[in-house]
Amino acid sequence: MRKRDTGRDAGGFAAVPWSVLDSLAYAELSHPGKSLLMEFARQVMGDNNGRLLGSSAYLRxxxxxxxxxxxxxKRxxxxxxxxxxxxxxRRPNRAAWYAVTWRALDKIAGYDPGVEAAFERGAYKKWSSKN
Incomplete structure (x- = not known):
């Protein structure tokens, strides 16, 4: 039987590893960049990394x-x-999809060609101020 966590409010939560929050890349993000990253983290459900939304319609x-x-x-x-x-x-009604790089890319039909090969887990770890 699964133990219920009674030490927090009910509902889902966004799990962001400390390696993300402690990284140089995160430290150098703008406030909107940090806020948008949390919007992406909020969408991760365990089987949808690669199908996260960042459209203005969704974010509105x-x-x-x-x-x-x-x-x-986003940039x-x-x-x-x-x-x-x-x-x-794509116009008129095709929203872009995204994946966070601290998680593995989930197997989802519909990715653009070459995405699985180009995706790099932990890409943020390579960031330096010199980039």
Whole structure:
């Protein structure tokens, strides 16, 4: 029988390893970058890493109002290696998909060609200020 954790509020939680929070890449993120990273971490359910959303339509429901801030924060997270784009978004109604790099990429149909080979788990660990 599974022991129930009564020491916290009910509901899911976002598990972010200390190696992420203690990394140089995280320390150098902007505040919007850190906030958006938590939005991606909140979506991870154990079998969907690679199908996380970062669209303005999705994030608007979560309180994000500026497409420009979202775009800059997403670019920052990709550049330092915290997220990886698995599907390019397309007009009119195809949202891009992302994966966090502190977890393995889940096997999900629909990735763009070459994604499995290009994905690098722990890519953020290679970040340095000199990049």
């Amino acid at each position: 429901e979560r309180g994000w109002n500026s497409k420009d801030v979202i775009t800059r924060a 920052e997270l990709i550049d330092v290696g915290f997220i990886f784009e698995t599907v390019k978004g």
